[in-house]
Amino acid sequence: MPPELLRMIIAAVLVVAFVFLNAMILGYMERKVSAHIQRRPGLMEVGPHGVLQLIIDGLKLIGKQLVVPEGSNRFLFRLAPLLSFAPCVLPFVVIPFSKKLQIVSMDISLIFILAMTSINVIAILVAGWASNNKYSLFGTFRSVAQAVSYEIPMLLSLLSIILMTSTFSLQGIIAAQKYYWFILVQPLAFIIYFVSGLAETNRAPFDIPEAESELTAGFHTEYSGMGFSFFFLAEYANMFTVCSIATVLFLGGWKGIPLPLGDFTGIVWFLLKVYGLLFVMIWARWTYPRVRFDQLMSFCWKYLIPFALANLLITAVVVKLI
């Protein structure tokens, strides 16, 4: 077997394993953090402090029957979870976990990640449409309108960093933060990116596509078992991707104070930063109430986009002057 092929197989297995592990960690984290925010113990039964609960949950989901609702389009209904999951795994291939640990080093890795995450919207559309359920369809409308709107401030805020570094390579952007993190010079871009990231991943307070009090579960109402699990995995993989882009672009990526861990120092710092941001995401979900749809749209178009544009303009002028 050629070494390159072997390397690719190992990388693929590792990436998929990490996506599952990440979903387990985040699922546990979410339930535990929400429990403590609401002053209750949360998961306690399976394993010490319930750490094994997610494994049991995973087994339960695998064992469940897959129900295709009557009158729905069987093929598209089955296709949607896979369509949602596959592109969410691909960004992990280019994420720089440390100086050496990056599966493929591309000059345009940032564009690669953005292209892959844009496919997720299609999966949501297919899922909502194929379910033949009004709640799913409403959830889909909201989700797509939201994702399409919030992509604009997100890209604009990323663009100000690109202007400063003039590279799309994630390693290049990390290398450009040699003396200071970009969050210090671009705090507004970071806030805009993070808020848009919350909306892009359909997280509270922007989780109206799956607002359970009005839409049951939005676009994945009709999905059971592994169909639902794939959406769940995709959501957590997407959250990880959003936070790792934020880490790379604003928080210096894998750079940090040297630890006596050799090559693992970078990985430890990177994961610490990413899971720190993910903790903030979960924290925000259990702290703020859900916004109304018109509030969500006007917040994006009237505040985030103008501020992102102004930030971009100022960045361009400053970069030109220096």
Added chain:
Amino acid sequence: MVYGTFTEVFFYLFVTLIAFGALVAVTSPILMKAVMGLAMAMFGVAGLYLYLNSPFLALMQILIYVGAVCIMIVFGIMVGYTPKQLAEYAIGPKNTVLAIVTSLLTVGVLAFALVKTQWVEVAGAGAGDYSLAHLGETLMTRYGLAFELISVVLMIAMVGAVAITWNGKRRGIK
């Protein structure tokens, strides 16, 4: 030479993907499925760009056609009809004639361009250079027309989606 045949396989794979996706797009009576076929064909085209060693174009293809145009079409359709109405929507003979004429004209123009163009192998100065400065310069000078046409494509997609919905409403399909 083994490596060469390996990449050839990919070429035919992508071409098959394009042909299959295009067939699904034009034959499926369910519009949602048709758009999925279109997305599949677009992925195939992106694959061809990769085969031609141009990852930047491949990613742009996915971002613009799959990520924006397909979604815009689906969204336009979904706002206009319910799934049941879409399933019952029949294509009249007038549409068929117009569609045949349009596709023949498109094929004719493309074939004409294909035959008439004098193909030269261009290694291209700075190939593989994806720095912002290089990309911006080439997009604004050498590929300025293509760059501008991308925005026209997006506008056509938007207008097309509105037109599909509009037509249905006028014919009394509510």
